Amino acid sequence: MLKKLLPALLLGAAGFGAGALVARPTAAEPVTVPLLRAAQELLGLHFTDAQLDSAKGAIGRNRSSYEELRKINLPNTVAPTLVFDPVPLRLRLAPAAGKPGPDRMAPIGKIKMPTNRDDLAFYTVRQLGELLRTKQVSSVELTDFFLARLRKYSPKLECVTTLTEELAHQQARAADAEIKAGHYRGPLHGIPFGVKDLFSTKTYKTTWGSVPYKEQMLDEDAAVVTRLRDAGAVLVAKFTLGELAMGDVWYGGQTRSPWDIKQGSSGSSAGSASAVGAGLVPFALGTETLGSIVSPSTACGATGLRPTFGQVSRAGAMALSWSMDKVGPLTRSAEDCALVFRAIQGEDPRDVATLLRPRAAADFRCAFDTDVKKLRVGYLKADFESKYPSQGTDKATLDALRKLGVELVPLDLHNLPAGELTFLLSAEGAAAFDDLTRSGRDALMVNQGRNAWPTTFRAARFVPAVEYLQAQRARRVLIEDVDKRLLGLDAYVGPSFNSPSLVITNLTGHPAVVVPNGMRPNGLPATITFTGQLYGEAKLLALAKAYQDATDFDEKHPPLNF
Structure with a gap:
């Protein structure tokens, strides 16, 4: 089930790179209603099959965009255009x-x-x-x-x-x-x-x-x-x-x-x-x-x-x-x-x-x-x-x-x-070290436990962009x-x-x-x-x-x- 969930979560989240977790398939798995139905359970969503069928084309196009964006070299020094403003x-x-x-x-x-x-x-x-x-x-x-x-x-x-x-x-x-x-x-x-x-x-x-x-x-x-x-x-x-x-x-x-x-x-x-x-x-x-x-x-x-x-x-x-x-x-x-x-x-x-x-x-x-x-x-x-x-x-x-x-x-x-907002740190960290995760080089890190960065960054790939913005x-x-x-x-x-x-x-x-x-x-x-x-x-x-x-x-x- 996890292998089937990963491609779908790639589509609905802020972006997922399989990296060291699973081998990247030579061809992307087709976006289907059963795949999306399984993925939405993990994300706490409850769309009907008809709604999922209607959305699957856009989700597939989003996946293509993610793949193209991953070809861009984004070193750790490149900050996002969204800038946090702490001023009330x-x-x-x-x-x-x-x-x-x-x-x-x-x-x-x-x-x-x-x-x-x-x-x-x-x-x-x-x-x-x-x-x-x-x-x-x-x-x-x-x-x-x-x-x-x-x-x-x-x-x-x-x-x-x-x-x-x-x-x-x-x-x-x-x-x-x-x-x-x-x-x-x-x-x-x-x-x-x-x-x-x-x-x-x-x-x-x-x-x-x-x-x-x-x-x-x-x-x-x-x-x-x-x-x-x-x-x-x-x-x-x-x-x-x-x-x-x-x-x-x-x-x-x-x-x-x-x-x-x-x-x-x-x-x-x-x-x-x-x-x-x-x-x-x-x-x-x-x-x-x-x-x-x-x-x-x-x-x-x-x-x-x-x-x-x-x-x-x-x-x-x-x-x-x-x-x-x-x-x-x-x-x-x-x-x-x-x-x-x-x-x-x-x-x-x-x-x-x-x-x-x-x-x-x-x-x-x-x-x-x-x-x-x-x-x-x-x-x-x-x-x-x-x-x-x-x-x-x-x-x-x-x-x-x-x-x-x-x-x-x-x-x-x-x-x-x-406390409910601290996943923001994990999501931003996962973006900052996107290449480390997707390349599998995170396996070289000393800490590999459940609370260590490699695991945290992988888990953060499942954070939907909508939830991050919320x-x-x-x-x-x-x-x-x-x-x-x-x-x-x-x-x-x-x-x-x-x-x-x-x-x-x-x-x-x-x-x-x-x-x-x-x-x-x-x-x-x-x-x-x-x-x-x-x-x-x-x-x-x-x-x-x-x-x-x-x-x-x-x-x-x-x-x-x-």
Whole structure:
């Protein structure tokens, strides 16, 4: 029956390539009423035989169109013409924002070199930037320091795909020369960093964490790599990701948490989180589609920012879901997130999503002079009150916020149609990796289980185009509903996982910052998540920084006794 169903599902769905599932027939099976009758049962349709007979000619013509379209080379870099717009009507119609002022940073005081040079591993970006600006340390020295740590610890953490030593030394020498000449580019000038290995780099492989792509060379630098280079930062490594941006298992092994190398780092920004948590780099870039910054930041004790959808260009990055992929930094602090985000955000004609920002949203500027007592912050009351492993640490976070004078307002995000929409990710991923599936090369991937990408992509071929579009329409309703619930709030706080917020906001495009707030019973860090209004990263990061200034969880480091 399955063999008979497949050709029919090809016709009624968004497109099906048999690939590794079944051998492609030399001649297409004729479209018949019995075939369509069987197919419609799987799709939950109930047309009469007469209706199916009337439609079979058009269905056959559609199949011919699919076959012709499959002859067109569509690499992963080609995005669909349908562009996701996260902006609710209220914000789209709001008056234009004024020109942003300068960055407003908190005082930092005088930063000195530590007595124990190894302590540099856990200095923040801003602290290291001050050491570079005041010429207490050179970029070459910092680069060599972090490269040495990468060589020492990354084999056990399994967090690196490529060390970019030659490029790093070139960039570090250039940074030192510019700083010496008085051409200081800003707080990232001379700072070593790494990127998730789904961002393309001209002279180094971009493996996407998967066997079929482990030798892949792409002749471009990703937009964010270019922007960080322009800010003077020094690329020292490309970090692991779970295969094609899922989990922490990649072609070379499983990336580990620096807090306990018997446990995985989670993913998919696995290596970025592990390296930052272990002090192997001051910051790294990751991506999130459905938890890939929040989850590994939690497992590794990093602070991670998932910006508003469209705030950071994805040009030159592997596409998984064009309507959900987002790029953000993983760092030691909310302040560091702001400094990196400031450098990478902005419009890019190569990523149309970056051009959709409404006129009411001003360019990002750091706003660390924000009085958090004047912020109105929601909290997911019902979720905090349910029982879950890190409930105690989360309750302490709410107490700390109240002590800061933050007004906490109960908020409920339940009874929203979010979980039912997550098949959108699978459908877009299946399109992004259409050739991988139809060619059968997905059999080379490490993960082959029921929940792994090969199976998920095959299953997604059965999603009808009509249902995909209906889900996107329901997503618009979700966006408007969430906007109404958040009206009047500057941000809200919720459990990182014990709530529907993670799924909802990845679908609506809202920004979030995840910060450490204690330890879990399993010995790994716990986190809390602050979520902001669309394009509200300035207030969001100011709130997170205020919490981190009042606590010391972001200053805790793993012993690295392995």
